[in-house]
Structures are given as structure tokens and as C-alpha cells.
Amino acid sequence: MALSSYYPQLVAQRRELHQWPEPGWTEFTTTWYLVQKLKAWGYQVLVGTKVVNPEAVLGRSEKEVEAGLAAARAHNVPEEFLKATEGYTGAVGILDTGRPGPTMAMRFDIDCIPVQETADPNHVPNKEGFRSKHDGYMHACGHDTHMSIGLTVAKWCVDHKDELCGRVKIVFQPAEEGVRGANAVAASGVLDDVDYFLGSHIGMVAKYGEVVIDPYGFLCTTKYDVTYTGKPAHAGVEPNAGRNALAAACSATLQLLGIPRHGKGMTRVNVGMLNAGKGRNVIPPNATMVMEVRGETGEINDFMAEQAMNIIKGNAISYGVEYSVSKMGAACDMKNDPEMIDLLRETAKTIPEIKTITESANFGGSEDASLLAKRVKEHGGKVAFFVNGADRKAGHHQFNFDVNEPALDTGFQMFAGMVKRILARK
Amino acid sequence: MALSSYYPQLVAQRRELHQWPEPGWTEFTTTWYLVQKLKAWGYQVLVGTKVVNPEAVLGRSEKEVEAGLAAARAHNVPEEFLKATEGYTGAVGILDTGRPGPTMAMRFDIDCIPVQETADPNHVPNKEGFRSKHDGYMHACGHDTHMSIGLTVAKWCVDHKDELCGRVKIVFQPAEEGVRGANAVAASGVLDDVDYFLGSHIGMVAKYGEVVIDPYGFLCTTKYDVTYTGKPAHAGVEPNAGRNALAAACSATLQLLGIPRHGKGMTRVNVGMLNAGKGRNVIPPNATMVMEVRGETGEINDFMAEQAMNIIKGNAISYGVEYSVSKMGAACDMKNDPEMIDLLRETAKTIPEIKTITESANFGGSEDASLLAKRVKEHGGKVAFFVNGADRKAGHHQFNFDVNEPALDTGFQMFAGMVKRILARK
Amino acid sequence: MALSSYYPQLVAQRRELHQWPEPGWTEFTTTWYLVQKLKAWGYQVLVGTKVVNPEAVLGRSEKEVEAGLAAARAHNVPEEFLKATEGYTGAVGILDTGRPGPTMAMRFDIDCIPVQETADPNHVPNKEGFRSKHDGYMHACGHDTHMSIGLTVAKWCVDHKDELCGRVKIVFQPAEEGVRGANAVAASGVLDDVDYFLGSHIGMVAKYGEVVIDPYGFLCTTKYDVTYTGKPAHAGVEPNAGRNALAAACSATLQLLGIPRHGKGMTRVNVGMLNAGKGRNVIPPNATMVMEVRGETGEINDFMAEQAMNIIKGNAISYGVEYSVSKMGAACDMKNDPEMIDLLRETAKTIPEIKTITESANFGGSEDASLLAKRVKEHGGKVAFFVNGADRKAGHHQFNFDVNEPALDTGFQMFAGMVKRILARK
Amino acid sequence: MALSSYYPQLVAQRRELHQWPEPGWTEFTTTWYLVQKLKAWGYQVLVGTKVVNPEAVLGRSEKEVEAGLAAARAHNVPEEFLKATEGYTGAVGILDTGRPGPTMAMRFDIDCIPVQETADPNHVPNKEGFRSKHDGYMHACGHDTHMSIGLTVAKWCVDHKDELCGRVKIVFQPAEEGVRGANAVAASGVLDDVDYFLGSHIGMVAKYGEVVIDPYGFLCTTKYDVTYTGKPAHAGVEPNAGRNALAAACSATLQLLGIPRHGKGMTRVNVGMLNAGKGRNVIPPNATMVMEVRGETGEINDFMAEQAMNIIKGNAISYGVEYSVSKMGAACDMKNDPEMIDLLRETAKTIPEIKTITESANFGGSEDASLLAKRVKEHGGKVAFFVNGADRKAGHHQFNFDVNEPALDTGFQMFAGMVKRILARK
Numbered sequence A, B, C, D: 001m002a003l004s005s006y007y008p009q010l011v012a013q014r015r016e017l018h019q020w021p022e023p024g025w026t027e028f029t030t031t032w033y034l035v036q037k038l039k040a041w042g043y044q045v046l047v048g049t050k051v052v053n054p055e056a057v058l059g060r061s062e063k064e065v066e067a068g069l070a071a072a073r074a075h076n077v078p079e080e081f082l083k084a085t086e087g088y089t090g091a092v093g094i095l096d097t098g099r100p101g102p103t104m105a106m107r108f109d110i111d112c113i114p115v116q117e118t119a120d121p122n123h124v125p126n127k128e129g130f131r132s133k134h135d136g137y138m139h140a141c142g143h144d145t146h147m148s149i150g151l152t153v154a155k156w157c158v159d160h161k162d163e164l165c166g167r168v169k170i171v172f173q174p175a176e177e178g179v180r181g182a183n184a185v186a187a188s189g190v191l192d193d194v195d196y197f198l199g200s201h202i203g204m205v206a207k208y209g210e211v212v213i214d215p216y217g218f219l220c221t222t223k224y225d226v227t228y229t230g231k232p233a234h235a236g237v238e239p240n241a242g243r244n245a246l247a248a249a250c251s252a253t254l255q256l257l258g259i260p261r262h263g264k265g266m267t268r269v270n271v272g273m274l275n276a277g278k279g280r281n282v283i284p285p286n287a288t289m290v291m292e293v294r295g296e297t298g299e300i301n302d303f304m305a306e307q308a309m310n311i312i313k314g315n316a317i318s319y320g321v322e323y324s325v326s327k328m329g330a331a332c333d334m335k336n337d338p339e340m341i342d343l344l345r346e347t348a349k350t351i352p353e354i355k356t357i358t359e360s361a362n363f364g365g366s367e368d369a370s371l372l373a374k375r376v377k378e379h380g381g382k383v384a385f386f387v388n389g390a391d392r393k394a395g396h397h398q399f400n401f402d403v404n405e406p407a408l409d410t411g412f413q414m415f416a417g418m419v420k421r422i423l424a425r426k
Helices: A007-019 A028-040 A060-074 A079-085 A143-158 A181-188 A246-257 A297-318 A338-349 A368-380 A406-421 B009-017 B028-040 B062-074 B079-085 B142-161 B181-187 B245-257 B298-319 B339-347 B368-378 B408-423 C007-018 C028-040 C061-075 C079-085 C143-159 C181-188 C245-257 C298-319 C336-349 C369-378 C406-422 D007-018 D029-039 D062-073 D080-084 D143-159 D183-189 D243-259 D298-319 D339-351 D368-380 D406-422
Strands: A044-047 A089-098 A103-109 A167-173 A194-201 A210-212 A215-216 A219-231 A267-277 A287-293 A322-331 A356-358 A362-365 A384-387 B044-047 B091-096 B105-108 B167-173 B197-200 B210-212 B217-218 B222-231 B267-277 B288-296 B320-332 B356-358 B360-363 B382-388 C044-047 C090-097 C103-109 C167-173 C194-202 C211-212 C215-219 C219-230 C268-279 C288-294 C323-329 C356-358 C362-365 C382-388 D044-045 D091-096 D105-109 D167-173 D196-202 D210-212 D216-218 D220-229 D267-277 D285-296 D322-331 D356-358 D360-363 D382-388
Touching: A007 A028, A007 A143, A028 A044, A028 A060, A028 A079, A028 A089, A028 A143, A028 A167, A060 A079, A089 A143, A103 A143, A103 A368, A103 A406, A143 A167, A143 A194, A143 A406, A167 A181, A167 A368, A181 A322, A181 A368, A194 A368, A194 A406, A219 A246, A219 A297, A219 A362, A219 B245, A246 A267, A246 A287, A246 A297, A246 B245, A246 B267, A246 C245, A246 C298, A246 D243, A267 A297, A267 B245, A287 A297, A297 A322, A297 C245, A297 C298, A322 A368, A338 A356, A338 A384, A338 A406, A368 A384, B009 B028, B009 B142, B009 B408, B028 B062, B028 B079, B028 B091, B028 B142, B028 B167, B028 C079, B062 B079, B091 B142, B105 B142, B105 B408, B105 C362, B142 B167, B142 B197, B142 B408, B167 B181, B167 B368, B167 D356, B181 B320, B181 B368, B197 B408, B222 B245, B222 B298, B222 D220, B245 B267, B245 B288, B245 B298, B245 C245, B245 D243, B267 B298, B288 B298, B298 B320, B298 D243, B298 D298, B320 B368, B339 B356, B339 B382, B339 B408, B360 C211, B360 C382, B360 D360, B368 B382, B382 B408, C007 C028, C007 C143, C007 C406, C028 C061, C028 C090, C028 C143, C028 C167, C044 C079, C061 C079, C090 C143, C090 D285, C103 C143, C103 C369, C103 C406, C143 C167, C143 C194, C143 C406, C143 D062, C167 C181, C167 C369, C181 C323, C181 C369, C194 C369, C219 C245, C219 C298, C245 C268, C245 C288, C245 C298, C245 D267, C268 C298, C268 C369, C268 D243, C288 C298, C298 C323, C323 C369, C336 C356, C336 C382, C336 C406, C369 C382, C382 C406, D007 D029, D007 D143, D007 D406, D029 D044, D029 D062, D029 D080, D029 D091, D029 D143, D029 D167, D044 D080, D062 D080, D091 D143, D105 D143, D105 D183, D105 D368, D105 D406, D143 D196, D143 D406, D167 D183, D167 D368, D183 D322, D183 D368, D196 D368, D196 D406, D220 D243, D220 D298, D243 D267, D243 D285, D243 D298, D285 D298, D298 D322, D322 D360, D322 D368, D339 D406, D368 D382, D382 D406
Parallel strands: A103 A167, A103 A194, A194 A384, A210 A356, A215 A362, B105 B167, B105 B197, B197 B382, B210 B356, B217 B360, C103 C167, C103 C194, C194 C382, C211 C356, C215 C362, D105 D167, D105 D196, D196 D382, D210 D356, D216 D360
Antiparallel strands: A044 A089, A089 A167, A210 A384, A219 A287, A219 A322, A267 A287, A267 B267, B044 B091, B091 B167, B210 B382, B222 B288, B222 B320, B267 B288, C044 C090, C090 C167, C211 C382, C219 C288, C219 C323, C268 C288, C268 D267, D044 D091, D091 D167, D210 D382, D220 D285, D220 D322, D267 D285
């Protein structure tokens, strides 16, 4: 196995980032870590409303942002930096070679998910001492590896600046989980001058030594928060006087999970969280459901959303409760540009670690990189997203998720190889 | 309308207590308020494990207790007193007349429920400026009136000590909501020497000017906390790899609400709270249900409990999840002693405000005074529980619950009248 | 045990009737049996629209009526009689003593329920050879005993005609199950001249040797048939194109069973039958639910009905299907006249077999005798309904239901004793 | 548009067959129609256990078979023929050219589905007077067109016998709906000598003028009948004494529809029929569910089946009822042989009506031709299944399904063209 000379950096950064996972829109400590590195390597760095359009922000909780800021202060992140963020996480690093040429953006997502990391002593982060120190949160979707790859590519670009032309944009996007962040990053316009856009995910449908250069099946998705409001009553004395919001949510959940499969393609539906009720002997007057639908195409996703809205309304009528629905996130489908596919194939062929170049495979999930790609396309750019294979111990989002670290090197080499091809100095 | 001279005291105390409602097992500020009064009037006061047997405590959360202690400190409750409580709320005030005679205990419950008080400006506590200052909590079950009546009776006993014999025990019981507290107060033995036990509830099935001297229909009840534990998975990539604890809880809830009615008498079932899930796009690996069943008799309550256990198990199998069940509270049925009924009737007849003496009416709820009564009976004492009618604006436990304050006077006069009869100096 | 001389007749008739149970509105063979006896004993007999008002008929199926007529023909019931029924079952026998005096009506219901009688060899009808010969149907509610008591009382009146004054009306009411028949019998006006109305049920809340002379808890009830109409689609190719009526009915059923208990009294709800779907691989476009609600009072029954209507509508919205609701039956509550209670008490005291006279007990079910009683009361008559205790092997409507036959004698003696008192020749 | 000279025959036969649709295993009148034609054209015809192995029959109802036989008698189908069928429908016609050569089987399915044909006057079968005369049944899946194509190919082979070698087997398979019939036809061995096997479906994923020569996505499927057995009880008197099988089935249905989607491919689940209950006021002691699961692969289908079994068991526990499960049908996936794909492409190119030759498309349903293909492959034969595009008015299995009749001609020419290529006389 031939790993690049950047491998130690890849592993070190990943292990550091793995220890302080932060949920979407609260990645202040993380952003600070990234920004420091970029600045040290000579990047111009944009943060705050320069990279996030507040009007297009989806699914951001002020309360959680406060907690994220408090944690950042506890981690000694400078107050000046926090002020510069204007309360919005994420950053874009820009490296201008000074030579005319295209602008190439590479996107890396930076948030974690709210899963408690396993205590299993054989879990590598436990064995090697880099377990999450943020109780209840974990980089169980591999964004720690994405960031480390992003930083390493950034460093590689500096190291090879003389061989390059045009401009590099390293995009550290917040809040990918829940497909919340990209909508506002796209709307900031920071990618509007981009000629080539490249993104990637680790693991997923590919094993270590394999890359998928034209994945399909990026599920369109819409995220909703639903609240039911009923009427409390003493559950012993006059249960009939109540209006049971919890029961409405439970019934809606079962009906939502039962939305018919679609003949034209994949669908998904999940009620990820349900919180309801005020006390054991009170007919529950309140319920909140955190949910999402997905579809292989926009048409299918619309079908799912329409069925969901009917169900949410129907149960309000059944149980005599009020309801409200808020849209919390969105992603669309994505199609790689043929020129980019060719470049990815070429690049992959030069990397000895890659044994299998899979043209096409079902991604089977949602990615809000799709919204960035859509924006770039609308402005005439070309886009691609590849899957960087890895060996994992458990599925994404599970408490014992982990990938083999050499996979970071493959990912890094793919990105660096693409830069070399796209921004090659004439 | 002829109100007693104690009416101003009744109203003042009630309004003060209404402003700082505390949920069960956290009533440190409340207990301190009560203890101060009792001590000032010359009562011997027992607190801590003298009135609560820790081994018999049901449904007490250390986390909530901590919050209650913190609030008490914020209210300047002396540290010394908090230490004396040993972490357990509630108090018993003892007045010994010095003359031989029976021991009479009167029980008043002191906790509130987690309901946000209405902002309606016509709601009396809003209009008169004594709205709850404890956000999310409210004396919506009238325990503020119970405490005020208890304190006023305590004061009356001191004022009329010369006319009395034997001993008075004023029992301020914590955590009646959820029928959690009585089990441990009974087990403390503090009532084992009691010859006459009297309790009461305001409002319920009787209007102002009415007392019910032999209510029936104290529903037997058992309280449970149920947890389902499944397996998280990415809801987009491989929903099949998850085990959905939230769905199991939703289905269990619908099935629980549908447990058959019983041909032999009233039943109740409520899932009062449901909290589940880790994130929008994670198949929910966890769910907690806070629930209860009730039955008109022990047999019917057992039927409900058995059906509930089947349902909880059945859904674990349906969804491939694990489950656990904890018993959190209990109450039994209660039957007034004929001698006590006669005394209550006699007393009521002497109170001009009381226009209607109802012999019997359906209480239709659960009361853990029943467990104290049971303990007293087991030690040879006599027991009674009456309903002190009141005009209410809304049902118990509703956010706009309120009673007409003259009803406190009727209640007070009933208790005082009973003391006069039972402890009359020979 | 002292049984009357009519006991052999009681047993013989009951066993004959037990063998050919007929569901409501199809009791042609049964009616013919009853009419033959009444005519042989000299009664004037009314049938057809003289006893049933077609415009007030609830829950009658032409298809089932056809089957009942065909069965009657197979049992050699004369065509002339079938013509006289005009397609409506039931009969009223009138005995005029020729002497002035009040008119007394006694009501006996004649239909069965669709339960397959047990094959258990120890089941008395099996052991004694009088098992139901009508596959899938059984007199599992004791109407065979009611009819036999009715016939025997009819015979007794003839035998004792010289001691009586006024007129006797023996009312054999069809279709009590589902509380369908009484509405139309009341509306026929056949009871409008009645001064005293008496009805009874065997078993229920009383054991052999006990009568309940003032039962309460006749549950108000409304019966509905509900249909959902969706859209079929191939379940493999495009499940999304269907609208699932079966799923709507299933969800409605779970929600209906979960309608809250009522603080003011007993409730019931049952979806007794559900038939849905066209084929295994077709999204089900159709579903029919046969259901009922009950409440201890009209108010509570109305609460149940309103909740049910909300639920039926709500699920139509959730699943995108159409729905329709038809009212199929009804009953109200019933209160015995004090004079009648006194007469029942007096009568019971003279019957040696009766050891226990229970003043009051919870009937806990619905009875459409209540609608006949209501009509009689509206025309100035007095009414009563008593429970004739019996020892049963299993609950009513169960496949192994049976009563001890001496209970028929008690019932007969109660009715005859009441006639003796009410119509005693001056 | 250039239609073949066989077009009038195609239309006439199709319209005749459309008028008497028969559900699976009851196609006696249909089989007689087919057999008469084949015999008239000189085919050797096999029926009964020569083409159906009784031990491998799935999902056949004796009661429905009786109804099918009675209908056949009413249609004057000779008794002798019915005897020859041994109670099993379907037929295989064999034409031996007398010249050495391969054996080629073509399969056409003959049953209908239980859908009531629309009354819409614009529906072609209504407008042209060939509407279904079998109330409640309809050829809404196009098997009438399949049969007509099959017969016409049979006639074509006779007409062109001199140009052919080897043997032709025209397989008219019963009971394709519910994937019931092929299992027993395969097990009969009638295809064990087949060298080339060809099947087809009309419509589905292709429009008129298009053929799909290598469809994928033949969903694996398993069909189940599930029964729950509870305990009846009077729903008013003692609902608690019952065990509600209907409620168990309803809850199971909702849970079944909610089985998670699968990350590796398509899934399906349908409860196509549910029949439960004995009467409105009886707690329902019985319920039968007619259901199926599907999966894109065997692994996914197994996942669905396992989840379904857990759910069926779980609800039995929740509701305290017994259950049983019977397997009623099965199909597997299918993959066309490359040689056959080439021949199909070649053939399609020669047919002017075909404008689009689609290599690959998602079939998205189950087909038990897959079991026949599997058997042929196991004996060394080659197999293919193509989709014969058609313009339809509504989706398959819908009450207003219809295809444009010229599509029959395309299908016929594809089959005839394949025979010409495979059995070309040397």
C-alpha cells in the first residue's frame, strides 16, 4: 500500500476534528479550527454573511447556536472571530494563483449528527484515544474525514501553487445534516463565479479501493417540522375534555411510514423525532414531529410531500387538534457533467490504491451539495460528485460508524488530482 | 354570604402559593413556606426521612430535585433547612394539646402540574396579579387552595387549642400528581398512630355550596415509564438497517388508547408524554413513554395493566426493538368510614355556605390519599375523604383552571368543624 | 326446587327454537312458529306492516331477507303466511278478555346472532341434541328463552282468562340485535293503546335465583355502516396510483377504539365487521365498516358519535379516499316506573325460586325495548324492564353461551305474576 | 400504420375473451375456448395434470373452482372436457414440424383480476360492445390480449409450418395473478425439454411503438394469507372478555405498510384484502388478511418477509389472539439470455410499427413467468421476456384499463419473428 506523504496530516487533522463534533449551524469551534489552518497557509478566508445568506437559512435554532457559541468560548475561540461569523458557521478559503485560469470550488461539509459514540473498546476512536468529547454527538457520517481531506487539499494547492493557474475555492459548508446549510451558501453567491465544482462523500456504496465517478440516486428531499396543538385535561377526571396532540402525532407517524412506495423510483420517509406531552396524567396538548420525505426525482418527492400534508391534516381532523408545518431543509437531485466524469476516471486511474473504478452506483441518499451544484450549473459551471470508497465498521449514522483511515488518502489524491488537471498551468 | 374571619388569611396564603408552583418531589420552596408558618404557630415540624421513606419513593427524578433545590436557593431558602430535608420534600406539623385524646391527621397535597398558565387577561390570577411565576408550571389542580386550607386549619387549632384534646397532625404530602408521594409517606410510619384521618379535594364533581361526604369511584391506578431501544441508521441510505423505537412507541400508544372498555366499571389509560428520536434523518433508536392505567376496582386496574404489558411487548416484537418498564406510581380505592360520614354530614349542616350535602358521587379520578388511608386503617384508624365543592372556570389540569375563592372558606370550615367534633375536649 | 307446571312446555319450546336461529329481519320460520302457537290458543295475530312501519325500519338487508324467505320455504312455511308478512318479520298476539280493563303489553325479542355454536360435547345443546342447525348462527343471546317465556305466558293467559280483565298484547319483536327492530315496531303504533309495558332479559348481570327490578345503565347507542371508496392500482407496478380504502378503514378502526373514555359515564365503541379489498395485488379501493358507539347518557353517546364522525372524515383525508356513513340502528336509555317496580318486587317475593331481589344493577348494554318503552310513555303508559337471573356458561354472544333452563321458569312466573296483578279481574 | 394480415383475428379473439374474464384456477370456459382453437388448427393439446402438478399448486380455492366449473357448464362447455381438466385449468398446445430442431415454448397467461369494469361510455369495451359480462371481474391486466396473441402465433406457426423445424409449445398458463400458477406448471415438467422460452407483457413501462428487450426489476415476491383468531364477546356488556382479531389485523396492516424502505432496492407490501368480524355488537373473533411482499432481489424480499412475520406475531401478542400464516404464491427475478436479447433486437428492427427499441427498463412488478424461465434454465434452455409497448388509458389493474389494439399486432409480430429466427428450417 502506497500512501501519500500527506497521510500523517490527514490522520492527525481527522482525529482532532473527530473529538469535537458539532451539530449543524453550531460549528463555531470547528470553523475556527479550519479558518486558522487556511489563514496560516495564506488563504483569503470568507466567513459570516459572505458565505451564508441569512434569508435562505433553513433549520437553524437560535438556542442551539447559543450553545455552540458558549462551547466555542469554553474552547477559547477568540471573541473577535465569533463576532466576524455574525452567528453563522462555515467558511470559504480562496487561493489565487495570480495566473489567469478557471475557478475551481471543492466542497467539504463540517457538521456532525446527534448520536452517542459507542463505548465499545474495540471501536478505533476508543482504542486510539480520539473519541468524541461532545457527549451525545459524533462524526458518524464521516464529515471529520471530509474536512481533513479539504484541509489537506488546501495545503497541497499551496505546496503546488507554482504548477497551477486560476483560483481555488475551498468551501467548508455548515449544516449538511438535514440538508439545511447548502441552500443559504448557494444563495450567498459565493459560488457564482465557479467554473468547476467538485464534491465527494466517503464510504456509502463503495469499499476501500473503489471510487464511484458517476453516482446516481441523489434523493430529492424536503424536511418538515410539524406541531399539533390540542387541549390538556385531567386524564382521570375528564379525558373527554382533552384534545390529544400526542395521539394525533402517533397516528400521523404510522400513516406517514405507510405512504405507498412509488412505481417510478425510490422513496423515503422518516419521523426522526417526536416530542409530546406535559405530564403523565394530562391529556397531551402538544406534539412536535421532526420529519422528512425523499424521492428519487422531484416528481416522486412531491408525491411524498403531498401525501404527508394530507396525513398531517387528516389526523388533525380525527383528533380535533390544530397543526402547523414548517419547512426545515431541502435538497434536489444531481447529475455529473460528462467532462468531469472523464477527468475523474483519468485521475482515478493514476492512483495505485484505487483498484475499482465504478462508473455508476446508487447513492441512495440526499446531499445538499446538489443545491450548490445546481447554483454553479445555473451560472454556467460544470459539476461532479464522486463517492470515495472506504471500509466501514457499521452503516453511516450508527453509533459504531468508523472508516479505515487510508481511505482519506484516496480521497485527498482524487481531489488533488482533479485540481492538477483542471487548474494545470499552461 | 357569610365567610369566616379566616377568609383573608385563606386568600392571601393561596395567592402567594399560587405564584410559585413546584412539581412533585421538588417542592422545597413550598415546603419551606409551610414549615415557617407551622413553626411560627408553635407546631413541632417533621421533615426529610421522618416523613418520607426513601425506599418507598416512586417517580422521583434526581435531576428535577436538583432544579428544585437550585430554585429554593434562588428564593433564599436557608441552606440549613435544605439540608434537613435530606432531599425529600413534604412536612408534618404536630400540635399536642397536652390532654389525652385521639390523634387526628389531616392531609394536604402540595405539588403542581406542568401546565403553562393561560395568558387570558380575564383569568383571575392574571387580573389579580398572582399568576404563576414558574414558567411552564401551574397549580392547575387546586393544591394551592389545599395548602392554604391546611395552614389555616393549623392556625385555627392553635387559636382553639384550649377547646381541644389529643393531637393534631397536619400532613403536607409531596408529589400527589402521579400518585407518587403517598407511598413513601405511608411507609415512613408517620401516620401509624393516627386514629382519624381526613382528606379532601376541591372542585371536581361538586359546585360551590356543595360537599360530597361519601364519594366513590377512586380509581385504582398504576403509573409506568416505558422505554423502547432500537438501532439508529441513516434514514436515506439504509432505513432497513434501523430498528425504529419511535414507531414502536407510536403504535403502542394507539393500541394502549384502544384497550377495551370494561363491563364491570370505569377504566382509564393515558400516554401523557412521549419523547423519541435523535435526529431528522436517523431512524429513531430510542423512545420513552410516560403512561398510566386506571380501573374502578383493583381487578379492573389489573386488567388494564395486563393488557398494557401485552401491548408493550407486542410492539417490541413487531418492530424488533428492546423494551423496559418501570413502575412510577400507584393508588388504590378508598371507602369512607360510616362514623366519619356521619360527622361530615353533621359538620356540613352547621355551615351556612353549604346548601347541598351530597351523600355520594363519583370521584372519577385517582388519589394517593388512598394509600395513606389504607395505612391508617391497617393500624386501626378511621378514614374519610370528602369533596369540597367549588365553581371552576375550566376542568382540573387545564391551563385556565381556577376556583372561586370563597370555596376555600367552606373547605376550611369543614376541616375545622371535624377537628372540633373529633378532638372536642371532654 | 319448585318448578311450575309449565316448565316442560318452556323447555320444549326453547329447545325447538334454539335449533333454527335466524338473524334480524329474516325470522320468517321463527315468526311462523310463534304465530301458529298464538293462533292455536285463540289469539288474534297481527303481522307485516300492522306491527312494523317500513319507513322506520333500520338495518334491514333485502339480500338477507331473501335468504330468510328461502329458508322458510325450505321449512315448509306456507306461502300464504309469507305473503301476509309483506316481507317483515315479527308478530303481535292479542287476547281480549272481553272485560273492561287496562291493556298490558309484554315484549319478547326473536332474532339470533351470527356466531357459530361451539362443538364442545359438554355444551348442553350438543349433549341434549338441540344444537343450532343454522350454520354460523346461534341463539347466543338467549332470545330462544325469551320467546319460549313469551309463548308460555300467552298460554297461561288463555288458561287463566277467566281471572283477568282488559287486554294482553304479546309482542314478538324482530331484529333486536343491532337495536334495529324496535324503531319500526314503535312507529307502527301497535303499542299506542298500551297502559303497561313489560320487558325482560335473561342472564346478564344476575345469577339464577335473582331478579333485578330496577336495572340502570341502558346504554344509549347509535349504529353506523361506514364505507370508504378509494382507487385500485397494481400493488407492484404503481402502488402510488392507488387510494387505499382498506388502510383508511384500519387506521379509522384503531382511532375509533381509542376515542377517549368519558368522565361522566360509561362509553363503548366497536367496529364489529370490516370487509375490504379486491385482490392480493390490488391496492384496495373499497372498505366497509360495521360499527357502533354507546354512551351511558344521550350526551355521552353524542360525544362518542361526534368523535367517530371526525375520525371517519380525518382518515378519508389522510388516505385521499371518499366516505359515506349510514345510520343502521338506535336505542336510548330507559327508566322503570315506580309503580311497576313495586309490582315487580311484590311478584318476585311470591316466587320461591327467587332468593335475591336486587333493586338496582348496571345493565351495561343497549336494549331497543327502550324505544318501545319511550313510545308507551309518550302515550301515557307505564313501563318496566327487569333482569331475569340465570346461570350461564359463558358471556352473552360467545359461542359457548348457555343458561340453566330453570331460569326460564322464573322468568315465566315473573311475567305471569305481573299479568295477575295488573289485569286482575275486579 | 402497417398492420399484419392477422390483425382482424387478433382483435376478434381479444374482444371475445375480454367478455368472459375468469380469476385464477377457474379459467375453464377460457381454457375450453383456447383448446378448441388449438385443436382445430391441428395442435396436440395437453391439459389437467399433464400441465399442472397438483402438489405444487399455490393459492387455489376449491370453492372458486366449483364456481368456475358451474359457469363453464352454463356456457355449455362439454362435460367430457371438464373431466379431462381434472379440475385444473391451463393448456399446452404442441406443434411438431416433423423436422429435427429445437423446442421453443411461448407462454401466455390467461386469468383476470377481480375488478369491476368501468361503466364509462367512452371506455372502448363499452363503446364497442365487448364489456366484461362477468360481474366484478375484468381483464384489467391485458391477459385477454396475451391470449389472443398466443392463439394468433399458434395459427401463424401452422400457416408457416413448412418454413419451420423443431417443435412449438404454446403454453397457456393459469393463475398468473397472485403468481400462483407458474409454480405448478413448472413442476409438471412440461417445459423440461424446452430449448428456448419466450414470454411477454403488454403495456407496463412501454408505450405503443416501443419494445423493451431486456427489462429488469422483476420483483421477487411472496404471497401470504394470514388469519387471526380471537374470542367473541358482547361489545356492550363485557368488551373486556373479547379478544379482538379485527383490531389485531388493522394494527398489523398499518405496521406492514410501514415496513422500512430498503437501501439496496425496491420493496413493495400490500394487504389486498381484509375480512373480519361476526356482527356489529360482537367483539370480532376472526380476521383474514390477504397480503404480499416484494423485493428487487431475493435478499430484499426476505427482509420484507421477515419483518412481516415479526409484525404478524407482534400484533397477536398485543391483542391476545392466535394467528396462522399460509404461503399462497411466489415469484423470483429473471434475466434475459444475451442470445435471446440479440434475436429480439433483430426481430424488432424488422417491424415497421416499432419506432423505439429500449434495451433496458424497470419492469417494477412480479411475474411468475420467472419460475418457468428458472425451470427452463435449470434444464439448459435459454430464456427471454420482453415488454410489448401499448398506449393505455389507465394503469394496469384499474377499472378503466385499456390498451390500443394495434399493440396486439406488434406483440404478435415479435413472437412470430422470434419463431421464424429460432425455428427457421435449415
